[in-house]
Amino acid sequence: MSHTAAELEQAVREIAEEMRARTDRGTVADYIPELAQVDARQFGLVVIDAEGRVAAGGDADTPFSIQSISKVFTLTLALGMVGDRLWRRVGREPSGSPFNSIVQLERERGIPRNPFINAGAIAVTDVILSGHQPREALGEILRFLQFLAQDPSIVIDEAVAASEQRTGFRNAALANYMKSFGVLDNPVVYTLGVYFHHCAIAMSCRQLAAAGRFLAHSGVNPATGLSVISAERARRINAIMLTCGHYDGSGDFAYRVGLPGKSGVGGGILAVAPGKASIAVWSPGLDAAGNSHLGRIALEALTRRMGWSIFGV
Ligand SMILES: NC(=O)CC[C@H](N)C(=O)O
Known part of the structure; x- marks a missing residue:
């Protein structure tokens, strides 16, 4: 020791x-x-x-509000669900760009640089959502955190989620742009809804x-x-x-x-x-x-x- x-x-x-x-x-x-x-x-x-x-x-x-820290846990969950196939949807190189940047997405045909910038996390969230209702996917993420922390009192701050849902135009742009390249499988509003809510976990x-x-x-x-x-x-x-x-x-x-x-x-x-x-x-x-x-x-x-x-x- x-x-x-x-x-x-x-x-x-x-x-x-x-x-x-x-x-x-x-x-x-x-x-x-x-x-x-x-x-x-x-x-x-x-x-x-x-x-x-x-x-x-x-x-x-x-x-x-844990915000982007939730991206560590969604990455963990998504790798558990689809394994290394996840890397077809998202890269794992540092971006050298701000967390909400859109510029690289065009050059790299809608594949985000890594799972920890917003675009990458939205792509990972889309993988977790596939085959589920948004509510189920979100429940899965929340229960994972409660299980890891051994604390069932962890909740989503609905006011923060609603606040971001109202104003998250840039994330909506990122998601729609990726959708245009076929990188997202689910309706953009569903994927974004789950994304905003897991960012709003307190x-x-x-x-x-x-x-x-x-x-x-x-x-x-x-x-x-x-x-x-x-x-x-x-x-x-x-x-x-x-x-x-x-x-x-x-x-x-x-x-x-x-x-x-x-x-x-x-x-x-x-x-x-x-x-x-x-x-x-x-x-x-x-x-x-x-x-x-x-x-x-x-x-x-x-x-x-x-x-x-x-x-x-
Ligand atoms: N860097 C962050 O924590 C960003 C997360 C925030 N929910 C967003 O999408 O803008």
Whole structure:
């Protein structure tokens, strides 16, 4: 064991205190009206290590909109349903473009660069939807998260989903454009409805860190001992999180933090220290690439302190 419970708790407590005091907080996403109302002064951090010890700091139990972090779980589900055939619909290269960019889609004939940009996640959602009613597909995604976190209280924030459904014209454009290339099988409104709703799932840092544990432990959730996916698949999902999890900020995140991670415009980040810990951080203010400003800074401080970067201490 490389750290004691007291060391981890102290690190998390001190980082949370430091982040609370900072005045540079980034800007809350305002293109989804419901998210624009979130108080930017909040900050939460939860680490669950390999032994199952939980270190929590700040607003660790406040639910927030997981947004694009849901894309990790929809990717996991879709790979479970169709296996490597998924890669016919979506690539796995970093995009170097903003999360909602449409430009690459034309050149690449409607096949999105990776499953973590919006277009890619919409294509993955379409795969999960096939053969189901939208309500069933959504229920499947939600139950998967409840199962991973061992917490049936996780719900969808309907106000956030409705807010995005009303204003998500750019996502509608992406979906229609992919549909024109035959990349989506289902009616665009159904696919988008499921997509908006899984983005609107609300979770706390504590729940999110618990849900991510299988990625840190070769596909097995140590809380239940159950194998969620194979070790190889967990490793590959982590690789895509490292290279694509922060859009065109992925290189900088790897440089500064050195962990596979996935951000969302709600200000959350799920990060995975393989073999060591599952980490969830949340601070609603975003940087220019749409990633949590203080979340990234907190993760950088944590990995440095614990020696957890996958690239060395
Ligand atoms: N980066 C994100 O979290 C984007 C997700 C958001 N639901 C959108 O589609 O715009």
